Amino acid sequence: MSLTTLPPEGRNAAAPTQDLRTKVTMPALAGMKRQAKPITALTAYDYATSRLVDEAGIDMILVGDSLAMVVLGHDNTLAVTLEEMLHHTRAVRRAVRRALVVADMPFGSYHGSISAAVANAVRFIKEAGAEAVKIEGPRVQLVRALTEAEIPVVGHLGLTPQSVHRMGGYRVQGKTVETVAQLRADAMALADAGAGAIVLEGVPRELAALITADLEIPTIGIGAGPECDGQILVFHDILNMTFAPHAKFVRQYADVSAVIREAVEQYREDVEHHAFPTDAESYHLPAAVLEVIDSDPETVEADGAAALRRV
Numbered sequence: 001m002s003l004t005t006l007p008p009e010g011r012n013a014a015a016p017t018q019d020l021r022t023k024v025t026m027p028a029l030a031g032m033k034r035q036a037k038p039i040t041a042l043t044a045y046d047y048a049t050s051r052l053v054d055e056a057g058i059d060m061i062l063v064g065d066s067l068a069m070v071v072l073g074h075d076n077t078l079a080v081t082l083e084e085m086l087h088h089t090r091a092v093r094r095a096v097r098r099a100l101v102v103a104d105m106p107f108g109s110y111h112g113s114i115s116a117a118v119a120n121a122v123r124f125i126k127e128a129g130a131e132a133v134k135i136e137g138p139r140v141q142l143v144r145a146l147t148e149a150e151i152p153v154v155g156h157l158g159l160t161p162q163s164v165h166r167m168g169g170y171r172v173q174g175k176t177v178e179t180v181a182q183l184r185a186d187a188m189a190l191a192d193a194g195a196g197a198i199v200l201e202g203v204p205r206e207l208a209a210l211i212t213a214d215l216e217i218p219t220i221g222i223g224a225g226p227e228c229d230g231q232i233l234v235f236h237d238i239l240n241m242t243f244a245p246h247a248k249f250v251r252q253y254a255d256v257s258a259v260i261r262e263a264v265e266q267y268r269e270d271v272e273h274h275a276f277p278t279d280a281e282s283y284h285l286p287a288a289v290l291e292v293i294d295s296d297p298e299t300v301e302a303d304g305a306a307a308l309r310r311v
């Protein structure tokens, strides 16, 4: 950004008002919490869908590692690689103008040394155009290191899918007095370390409400009840494109599978019955060329180009 394109002083410093023209930033999300304005978030993984999601006015787009399952067909999120996540984040970046673009760091890309994790996070910002990264679990030291490296971080607590083997499956977390206290402390520690927002997944509504009240930064819930500052769902879930039974917290807003299936079947039938393409869907020779061919069909022989040059 050059100095001449800097926004007017303080535009995002105070609690900014979100509208469909104002770029969403990480500080703007905190402003929305202060104004009690619900934050809308969805996952997206490619150019076309991200563009539609952005144009529909969603505030935050997460290039989630859920793409391992809903786009790449894996059984869980563990297999997706850093390079695959970077590839999809770049596609999303090309599409999005207004929403905050957050990239999920995949399993293994931030579980070794802090310096290796920061280096991987830098790639999302520098090479793929993400504006923040999301990491799962109470990794307080890493959040501090990323914040010091000027990389905005979204935390993720509760049911963290990358811990599927440790958790023994996808189970609601924070249902005992001890785990409620632990998750509240974890959320507070992430916020103190510099996290800009925290995704709360698969936790009781009452716990999410407590954490939301504890923190100045926004909570974004998925299966965490209505008291969170914002909500996120997986794009393919709300459109019925996941080929699996939905979790209790998913609301399906359209049946895009049915729309695609019908359209593709119709196309197949049209081709099979010579109903596609029609003359109107075809290109035509110029009238002068047609005239030559009609008057002397032999002008155009097997080596058509050479013959036509002789005309």
Ligand code: KIV
Pocket (backbone or CB within 6 Å): 043, 062, 063, 064, 065, 066, 067, 104, 199, 201, 222, 232, 233, 234
């Ligand atoms: O990867 C993902 O889609 C996520 C959301 C469910 C929060 O982490």
